[in-house]
Amino acid sequence: MVEQKWIALSNTTLGQLVATINTSIIIVALPPVFRGIHLNPLLPDSFPYLLWIIMSYMIVVSVLLLTIGKLSDIFGRVRLFNLGFLIFTMGSILLYLTPNTGDIGALEIILFRIIQAVGGSFIMANSFALITDNFKESERGFAISINSLASVSGVSIGIVVGGVLSVIYWRDIFLLSVPLGIFGTAWSYLKLKETSPRKKQKIDVLGNVLMAAGLISLLIGVTYGITPYKQSPMGWTNPMVILALIIGTLLIVFFILWEGRIESPMLNIHLFRNRTFAIGSFTAFISAMGMMGLLYMLTLLFQGVWLPLHGYSFSITPLWAGIYMLPLTVTMGIFGIIAGRLADRSGAKWLVIFGLLLSGVSLFILSFLSYNFLYYKMMILLILFGIGYAFFNSPNIASVMSTVPPQERGSASGTLNNMRNTGYVASMGIFFSILIAGISTTLPSAITSALNSAGASSLDKTVSNMPPTVAIFGSFLGINPIPSFIPNGINLPASTISIIEGNTWFSEVFSGPFMSSLDVVLFFASGITIIAALISILRKDRRYEDSLETIARTKKESENNSNKLDNHGKL
Template sequence: MPATLAIIGTVFTEPTERTKAIGVWSAAVGAGTVIGPVVGGRLLDHFWWGSVFLVNLPIGAAGLVASAILVPATPAIRGRRLDPVGAALSIAGPALLLWALIEGPSEGWTDPLVLGAFALAAVLIAAFVEWERRAPNPLLSLGILRHRGLAVGAVLILLCAFAMIGTLFVLVQHLQFNLGYTAAQTGWRLGPMALALLVAGPVAGVLAQRLGVRYVAAAGLALVAGALTVFATTSPGDGYGRVLVVVVLLGSGAGFVITATSDSIVGSLPERDLGVGSATNSTAIQFGAALGVAVTGSLLAGRYRREIGQSALEPAQKAAAHDSLGAALAAAEHLPSHAGTALARAARDAFTAGLGPSMFTGAAIAVVGFVVALVLAPRRTNSDDSGAPS
């Protein structure tokens, strides 16, 4: 991922052409995120589960051949030495933070292990920043964050990934467990999101040249916030129609944000820093996605378990449904008809109730990104705070 964006920044030096190229790139990245579950669901319905991994081997081989033939050679830039300490700290701190967020609902937010993980994560993240400030060959040169296009772009893409991937994590469960679709059917019903991304990416590339990064990114985050608000207000009787609105809005918004922020990051850096800038962009996406899944899943699980605990189910049924909706539906299949139906209905209602806090939180994150985009994002690519050429 970092290499692909850096290649675009190196090959397309003219801003207008680069923005259009990044629009196509962002459409491909976003669409691939959605096409994966479509293909994976189809494979799982017909083949061994390992097929979802093996199918990537010929795709990777084709990519190797294509890169050797199509990617132009560029002059090598003398690299720095590796930073194993920085790499270890950059993994340990976020990993502990995510573990604490995931385990909080089940172990309790005041559990000593959870609190200790939060505290140690904060220490390790602070240690990473301090090490990178002093290291002779830092993994991430903090000086690069002085480029406003990169710093703000990374924040915006992190917030968008938080909302988008966190929503996808919940959406797949909703389609399979609440609406009863198979893995393949679920994948196909996410397809409109890929189409929206394919259209929105190139359109955002054109709009970014006319309106500027600031307004395109803000519009994208507004669409994402709207998508999550629609999903948060789902009721037990809602079908696929509401989901369709969610995936189209989410795909369109993500296409706008990915294109605008990636162009802002690439356009703000000299060629020698494109690799680091592209890696920062990819890291922001991955970390935002991981945080989105952890936080969204924790909020959903907490509300789900609270609803199950307050339901009229028998104690044994509550115990069977406690862990997840999937576990509740599996247990319901082994109960007599009336009891199984009651358990499945209570579990589905509890899951639907959990959509509110989890999706409204994601919508609030997107609104924060909307405000950050309007206030801090550069008006144009390659501009400083005043809007003059940098």
């Protein structure tokens, strides 16, 4: 008979796999999805749909993780984990069956992605807690490393398989999750047993409302902050964005104050008095922001510059970008298992510090690569970053989860995953803002110069006015944006038009502005990662059980000393 701990690990690992596949698969498949619903994602009216199809899943997960983690402590982790698998599978089926096209079709995809995200939130909020419940402390690092392997593997599988399936039929990318979801739902309902203690308390309704409203407001502000506003390449001056960020910040402040006052809070603020929990959660946010930001930037570099210049057509660059990034995700998986074993034997603190430092240094060195780099140099740096992330991730999760009491593990797991997912969303807002700010000042002049050299200066007014977001997200989707800006009937030789619309012209023009802005992004990512490593020196990893033993021993010694004094007084 299979031990319950292996059933828990297999269920949570499968859950993480389908959830992360769904995160990355949509990026590769967006061009055929938009063609399937008859919309151009680069047109101004369709651009918000593009952002929300990408961002809606991550935003909903970030908003719900903390709430679901707390509800799991009250109603049972297995019950809500099982429900998550069922909801996720239903969302996948609905996405495959998307009935309409045009604007309605895009809205349906966003709605069904949100349903998927609700299910994914139930799965992700409970995964670490279920592993911690079922594995003893000396095995948790290894178990969590297996779970993390599924997460990073899901990113690779989503990109590669999504690229293949999207060429066949765009709906098939959503069908991939259905058999996995059905199997996971049946497996968890039949085999997974509740082993965690339940915590009887009232549901913190106001806390849930404040936290959800605050996060939604902040994340909407970030999303529209990278959207063009009037004549500006970004929306940070948009009054709606400013108001959303202010309201979101105030609501989060009120949420923290409220949670510190009530008897049964949704988020136990006292958890952050635990130095390891506080530092581990913060560094998880920074590391997630750096990792996801790097994936976004590498996607742009490969799809918008390097692959077209090496003979790959734009339409197949998403698939090949995923293949060329495999050394990163494979390294994360392999060394994650090694790091988990080492953490079980020798503790997490110095592994975490080493991992963050190695990640930060590799990001710094990446900034010195030219746009036409030799691939083996990129591969070495991807492997180094992957090793660094692996040595941070699994040991950090295991040590953080081991420092909280069993009845708080659902809330702790939700908080930790919330910090990671918020880091994913923040990476898009911060890194793309830096990128857009740089490109908006240099791309127009680069386009003008290239058009003059090609003898096509008559196109300057239309092509050089290309919004930087169109250039960036066109590259991100594997779409050459140039043909959309060339008017019909333009009086230019066909050979000139062919060169400008060809596979390499845009990439050559885009490479200079992009690389100079990318350097700033990588410097920023490297800096915050190294700062996180230095902060981690203050960690004091200690199991919750060890703390109880210390308290009990101290209490016993105190009682013994007191008895000795009493006996001495009697004598």
